[in-house]
Amino acid sequence: MSKVVLVTGGARGIGLGIVHAFAAAGHRVMIADLGHADADWNYNLADANQVQEALEKESAVGEVDACDVDVTNFESCQKAVAATVERFGGLDILVNNAGIVNSGPISEFDEGDWDKIFAVNTKGIFLMSKAALEALKASGDGAIVNTASIAGKEGNANMSAYCGSKFAAIGITQSLALELAPFNITVNAICPGIVGTAMWLEHLIPSNTMDEDKKNENFEKSVTSMIPLGRPQTTEDMGQAALYLATARNVSGIALTVAGGMTMS
Numbered sequence: 001m002s003k004v005v006l007v008t009g010g011a012r013g014i015g016l017g018i019v020h021a022f023a024a025a026g027h028r029v030m031i032a033d034l035g036h037a038d039a040d041w042n043y044n045l046a047d048a049n050q051v052q053e054a055l056e057k058e059s060a061v062g063e064v065d066a067c068d069v070d071v072t073n074f075e076s077c078q079k080a081v082a083a084t085v086e087r088f089g090g091l092d093i094l095v096n097n098a099g100i101v102n103s104g105p106i107s108e109f110d111e112g113d114w115d116k117i118f119a120v121n122t123k124g125i126f127l128m129s130k131a132a133l134e135a136l137k138a139s140g141d142g143a144i145v146n147t148a149s150i151a152g153k154e155g156n157a158n159m160s161a162y163c164g165s166k167f168a169a170i171g172i173t174q175s176l177a178l179e180l181a182p183f184n185i186t187v188n189a190i191c192p193g194i195v196g197t198a199m200w201l202e203h204l205i206p207s208n209t210m211d212e213d214k215k216n217e218n219f220e221k222s223v224t225s226m227i228p229l230g231r232p233q234t235t236e237d238m239g240q241a242a243l244y245l246a247t248a249r250n251v252s253g254i255a256l257t258v259a260g261g262m263t264m265s
């Protein structure tokens with residue numbers, strides 16, 4: 001049966017992979033993303049509508065639409081949920097995927113960056129889930145999927161803000177799984193390993209070239225040897241995992257690692 005899905009951070013990267021997976025399975029998907037530029041964090045995204053057009057050109061896809069959301073703002077979250085309910089008649093699945101990264105030693109790490117990372121990666125899950133709660137209850141068959149990370153299962157040097165925000169995302173996932181089970185709402189997380197999105201290519205891989213091919217080549221080289229299954233993860237891998245977790249009706253409270261065997265918890 002076709003479900004209504006809202007994907008935050010759905011305009012590019014992993015979120016877009018999740019949008020594709022749900023749309024290809026015949027679900028109706030609202031792509032919710034920043035409608036304004038955030039140049040400091042390299043989020044210059046007014047292109048959610050282009051995504052919608054591209055998806056509509058593919059054969060055998062469910063319906064898609066796009067709306068603005070800033071997950072750090074409760075009113076904006078409420079508006080995105082209302083836009084979804086108005087457009088598609090309800091909401092069954094919320095994918096809290098929006099996220100940002102910054103790294104650096106604690107001695108130099110900026111307090112404002114710490115707050116911003118937690119505002120998006122952690123509080124954003126709280127605000128969106130709260131805004132969507134009544135619609136998910138009304139669904140009778142609701143699901144929340146949070147994009148956490150392998151960084152939410154093991155710490156990394158110079159990544160205390162990001163890792164802390166993702167450990168918290170898993171804690172929220174487990175708590176809401178228990179709290180919302182009486183409403184038949186499942187709550188799970190995916191923990192991506194290494195996916196070659198802007199998060200890696202623009203933020204985490206130090207690069208001295210703006211040549212896109214070189215950037216991709218450097219990324220492949222530096223991560224492949226770390227991954228037992230021999231390749232970085234793809235946005236399609238994440239779409240597949242999110243679709244599974246959102247539709248498996250007796251799975252709740254898990255944080256599913258999708259990392260090619262690199263991490264086994």
Ligand code: NAD
Binds near residue numbers: 194198
């Ligand atoms: P990305 O930068 O390509 O996508 C992030 C998306 O989130 C963007 O579309 C951005 O506009 C959106 N976003 C940022 N702030 C927002 C806000 N305040 N409100 C709404 N949307 C906002 O990066 P990605 O790799 O696709 O990341 C997606 C998720 O996957 C994030 O939660 C990230 O932490 C997680 N993740 C990524 C990797 C990886 O290897 N790329 C690994 C583990 C986890």
